[in-house]
Amino acid sequence: MAIRNIYKIGDETLRSVSRPVTEFDESLSVLIDDMIDTLIRADGAGLAAPQIGVLKRVFVATFDGGKTFVEAVNPVIVKAKGKRVAAEGCLSIPRVWEKVERPRHVVVEAFDRHGEPIVLKADGFEASCFCHEIDHLDGILFTDKSIKPERK
Numbered sequence: 001m002a003i004r005n006i007y008k009i010g011d012e013t014l015r016s017v018s019r020p021v022t023e024f025d026e027s028l029s030v031l032i033d034d035m036i037d038t039l040i041r042a043d044g045a046g047l048a049a050p051q052i053g054v055l056k057r058v059f060v061a062t063f064d065g066g067k068t069f070v071e072a073v074n075p076v077i078v079k080a081k082g083k084r085v086a087a088e089g090c091l092s093i094p095r096v097w098e099k100v101e102r103p104r105h106v107v108v109e110a111f112d113r114h115g116e117p118i119v120l121k122a123d124g125f126e127a128s129c130f131c132h133e134i135d136h137l138d139g140i141l142f143t144d145k146s147i148k149p150e151r152k
């Protein structure tokens with residue numbers, strides 16, 4: 001377990017498309033544990049592998065202040081419903097908070113670190129978080145989608 005460096009906006013890695021995980025091996029477990037450690041240290045809600053420089057389709061998230069963690073490998077949004085606009089931030093874009101429209105409910109299919117299929121159902125903040133993290137896997141940052149304040 002180790003804390004990894006979080007890549008910041010401007011780094012090419014954050015704009016790259018991540019590859020699907022094909023080997024559910026020890027190195028994947030180490031990656032996920034390191035992502036969880038890094039997320040705890042950064043006091044964030046979610047972290048995607050490209051944010052620590054690893055172009056693999058993996059994200060972790062926590063919604064109870066770091067007591068329990070969601071880990072998702074090769075996540076795919078299979079259902080999205082409704083709309084919700086809320087401010088988002090990102091560990092790779094410090095001190096920026098902007099409003100983004102996301103689905104209100106999502107269903108995500110993924111795998112755990114052992115290669116077992118999992119289904120994640122999320123509403124509201126959690127749904128936004130899953131969408132935000134999955135966007136990272138395609139090189140998309142929330143500021144690409146944010147509703148910019150009108151300039152006077």
Ligand code: ZN
Nearest residue numbers: 089090091092
């Ligand atoms: Zn982010």
